Amino acid sequence: MTGTENHKRQKLVPIHDQIFRLESEGIRFDLHGKRDAEHYLSTKCNFFKILSYRAIFTGSVTEDSQFNKPDFAQLRLLASIDQRLRHALLGMTLDLEHISKVLTLQKMEKYEGNEYAIVTSFLETLDPHFSPRINQEIQRSLKSPYNSWINDQYHDVLPVWAFLELVSFGTLRSFVHFCASRWDDKQLRNLHYDLKRVNSLRNAAAHGSCIVNSIVRKQNEFQRRPSSTINRLLAETGISKTRRRHWMKNPVLQEIVTVILLHHLLISEGNSRSRASTELKAVFDDVSANSDLINTKDAAPSFLAALSFLRELTERVGLLN
Secondary structure, eight states, X not given: OOHHHHSOXXXXXXXXXXXXXXXXXXXXXXXXOHHHHHHHHHXXXXXXXXXXXXXXXXSOOOTTOOOOOOBHHHHHHHHHHHHHHHHHHHHHHHHHHHHHHHHHHHHHHHHOSOTTHHHHHHHHHSOTTTHHHHXXXXXXXXXXXXXXXXXXXXXXXOOHHHHHHHSOHHHHHHHHHHHHHHHTOHHHHHHHHHHHHHHHHHHHHHTTOOOXXXXXXXXXXXXXXXOHHHHHHHHHTTOOHHHHHHHHTSHHHHHHHHHHHHHHHHOOSSHHHHHHHHHHHHHHXXXXXXXXXXXXXXXXXXXXXXXXXXXXHHHHTTTTO
């Protein structure tokens, strides 16, 4: 039986039918008017995404789940919190992408003397099936109006700093791994490992994926271990080993924790750190201010507990000061 046959096909639901469909799915409208809900669904958030936040009140979304009955106002609040969390985390992942380039270039000043040869060496080590994709990636970037200055100045012969401006986050990770092996540099080796999590979270946030309901959703993914850097930084917060192990089993929380701790480690005092602090504090304050609305007898207790863990972690590393 194929995946399509094994699951009910989801069809688009016209706006005028969405309220009725939500009620049939167990969503209440005691705290939120139906007319306002219809306007919200037509202008702010799509039907399937708003419905996905039921996971907060059940712990999972499966065909056989017996959902509790959250109010539409609760789902709307969670969608808002999710959006603000995505924006905060996206900014932090972009900071980390930038500082990874800076750190790699700093290391190169120590280990390398030719800023062109290392790019050539990296491209020569690529798998034959992978190399054309990187070259196509570079050519597309060179044609972008944002990178025309690189094309005008360097054309196809790229020094390493121009190369890093053109490639994707995934290629940056590969380059960091190449440099770590070439220079036998432990810091870059750990950074490459952690950038996998950063890259994953960056993509999820940039593409508008739901984050908060993934915190309570049962994950089928294999257990991934944090890097030695993240384990050390997490232990240094003073949070108990039992709690650390519990929350780091969730791959989404592990990625968020990785971003918070790497940001704390690599981003120095200044505008980027202040922005991250302000945006994260706004998310946590929003959760606290509306905890009575979220923390009902129907809500999954793990959601607020997970957000409480993230807030405590962020406070302990000084990002909420």
